[in-house]
């Protein structure tokens with residue numbers, strides 16, 4: 073089988089490439105990625121040595137490039153990870169998120185229609201459901217929860233989901249959608265909470281916690297996510313949405329403190345900074361459907377996954393140091409340089 077992985081040079085896409093090469097050596101994996109700031113060919117170094125893997129640089133918003141890709145590579149399955157994925161950047165520049173996440177998805181769907189595929193899988197997010205209150209731990213997102221977005225990022229992802237469902241119903245594109253909670257693990261770009269905090273702590277830099285730091289995320293080890301997507305594309309039912317989450321809810325402050333503790337660094341490195349605009353309070357996934365229908369279970373407890381992740385960043389310094397030496401420095405200065413600092417005396 074030919075499996076196209078769009079966005080395969082990013083965090084989750086690259087982990088998925090490695091998962092497929094390891095678990096399905098009979099399949100061919102073709103990565104199609106524009107190599108934006110978040111895409112990194114170094115991440116795919118080992119995959120490049122595998123004859124079952126091929127990398128093609130291309131932009132999902134470019135119809136001609138996408139059609140040429142379909143004509144040459146003849147994918148049976150396409151898994152779309154390609155996206156602008158960072159909420160803070162979406163607040164800075166919403167337009168780019170609409171172009172990549174909505175228009176890009178529509179170009180891929182048109183190609184799937186034109187060349188026909190056995191499956192189009194859209195990697196979506198729990199952020200399409202909006203947020204949950206902190207004082208209602210009984211509430212979780214199910215596949216029936218309303219779409220109720222907060223950020224330009226989540227609005228663009230929800231729009232893409234609606235488009236996928238429209239193409240499935242109208243043109244019978246055999247599509248599935250998965251909505252997962254926050255991932256963490258190897259190759260996570262250092263703009264996101266966990267890698268940013270690990271790297272700052274290692275460099276004895278301040279750890280910028282937005283607002284009171286009590287926001288809760290449901291953390292999913294990336295390999296567990298890859299396993300779920302693999303099950304969905306092979307055994308999932310066309311037209312269905314599957315929520316993927318790990319029952320691993322932690323507040324940002326807890327996560328940051330765990331990282332500091334693991335690295336033997338002082339909590340005085342924590343610095344409360346101005347909150348994110350429209351900041352979602354809590355995400356929590358109910359994964360009953362994928363568990364009962366496909367037998368998926370998250371295998372990695374957060375306490376173990378965070379240790380593995382920290383070890384990976386310690387063992388792979390050159391991977392993130394190359395990123396830190398590039399354009400990322402300007403981003404950091406722009407995002408955090410003038411952000412107001414706060415003292416939360418009750419914490």
Ligand code: NAD
Pocket residue numbers: 078079080081082083084085104105106107108109110111112130131132133152153154155156157158172176195196197198229252253254255256261
């Ligand atoms: P990422 O930002 O690390 O990687 C995105 C990849 O897409 C990069 O390799 C980038 O070069 C590529 N890309 C961007 N624009 C492109 C374009 N126009 N054409 C081709 N390639 C393009 O993202 P990630 O964290 O790996 O997320 C992957 C997917 O999973 C996204 O769709 C995201 O919305 C979704 N998701 C992520 C998380 C998370 O915790 N990271 C959680 C839920 C859902």
Ligand code: TYD
Pocket residue numbers: 158159160254263264265266268280281282283285287288289324348
């Ligand atoms: P992030 O990793 O950006 O993922 P998402 O916004 O998609 O959940 O952020 C996770 C949480 O961490 C979120 O509540 C925002 C918070 N956060 C900080 O407190 N400081 C930071 O520097 C970053 C990047 C995030």
